[in-house]
Amino acid sequence: MPPEANLKRAAPPGLDTTTLPTPALDDKDLRMSYRIARGEQGVLTFEPYISLLLPHWRFRTIPIAQTSSSTLWQVFQHYVKAGDLVGADMARKFVQMGMTRAKRYANHKGGRKYDRSAREVEREGGARVELARSEDHEGREEKVGASEVFREVWRRCAGDERYLGLKMEFLAEQKVWDRERKKDVKKGGAEAVKDEEVDDG
Numbered sequence: 001m002p003p004e005a006n007l008k009r010a011a012p013p014g015l016d017t018t019t020l021p022t023p024a025l026d027d028k029d030l031r032m033s034y035r036i037a038r039g040e041q042g043v044l045t046f047e048p049y050i051s052l053l054l055p056h057w058r059f060r061t062i063p064i065a066q067t068s069s070s071t072l073w074q075v076f077q078h079y080v081k082a083g084d085l086v087g088a089d090m091a092r093k094f095v096q097m098g099m100t101r102a103k104r105y106a107n108h109k110g111g112r113k114y115d116r117s118a119r120e121v122e123r124e125g126g127a128r129v130e131l132a133r134s135e136d137h138e139g140r141e142e143k144v145g146a147s148e149v150f151r152e153v154w155r156r157c158a159g160d161e162r163y164l165g166l167k168m169e170f171l172a173e174q175k176v177w178d179r180e181r182k183k184d185v186k187k188g189g190a191e192a193v194k195d196e197e198v199d200d201g
Helices: 001-006 028-033 049-056 062-082 086-107 118-124 140-159 161-200
Strands: none
Touching: 001 062, 028 118, 028 161, 049 062, 049 086, 062 161, 086 161, 118 140, 140 161
């Protein structure tokens, strides 16, 4: 089934996108602490969205990827409609991660891309070496297909005009917020120095 047809189906039972919370709209500090970053960076670190979206992210087979990407697309649309850029961007990141992780499993049997983890390199020093790609392992075609399913949805997310508008508005708001916070920190630091001078006096 082509991904476009799958996107028009209803979300799987158990997910009512109309009841999804929009925590970033209710908490400006939370919203402004979010960083769009590059690609899917930060997708597994930003709560509470991680807990809302992670259960719907799967890529093991093409049908599972179709269901997952369809659900995440509907979540993305819900957040865009609600004006919640953080939720929409997190959904976009999960879709992108479905594409990249499925591709990694297509290229590397077992999904292991490097000889050592980043944590091992940090602990032991040295560098990581990318493992050779595998062209004929069992399940490779399934993962290539799953990656393509997510790629179609990712393109829709990345090109969605409403999402792009929200993104521009968010970045402009965040720039002002960051500037004001920086001023507050400098002002607070200067006041602390004055207080110390008075105490020493």
